[in-house]
Structures are given as C-alpha cells and as structure tokens.
Amino acid sequence: MSTKAALLLALALMAVIGVANSQRIVENMLKNKALVDKKIKCILNEGYCDFVGKLIIKRLPEVLHNDCNSCSSFERQASQTLRSFMEREHSAEWERIIAMY
16 A cells, blocks of 8 residues: 555544544554655655645644644644654754744
8 A cells, every 4th residue: 555545544544533543543653764754854845745744734834833723633632742753753853844834
C-alpha cells in the first residue's frame, strides 16, 4: 500500500474510531522514520508535499502562533504530540520550522 493510501486510510479510520484511537494512529505514524523524514522535508520545502504535508503546512501558523486556539480537539492533541516528538527527536529541524512559519 502506498504512503498516500495508508494516510488516507488512517484519516478515514480516525473519523470512524474517534479521537482517542486516532491519537494512537498519530503515535504509530511517528514511529515510521521514512514517513517522518518525508513530512519534515515537505514542511521545510526540501521535498515533495502530499495532501497530508500540505495540511500540516496550512495549520502550522495556527499551532505555532495561536496555541491552536481554533483547532479541533483532535488537532490540538495531535499538535501537542507532534510538537513534543519534534522537540525530542528532531530539534534542529523543529527550530528551522519555527523560524520558517
């Protein structure tokens, strides 16, 4: 299954199984180093951006500058998970992302 198909399937599953289980899906996706590396390159304008990468880019200013005030509960939880992950595992890239957005 392609990465795009897997992500679309994950998004569909999120709608069906709810936020708590969706959070586990996000956490599992972060365990996929190749996927994470692709998204980081996308966000830093160093690689191809798929639908999910473009959504992340679209939401980054809200997450970084408005503390995700207009986010859904899932987006808020996901942004906290992603922020913690990036600070811990990819701190140099995270600093570049903050400076960029």
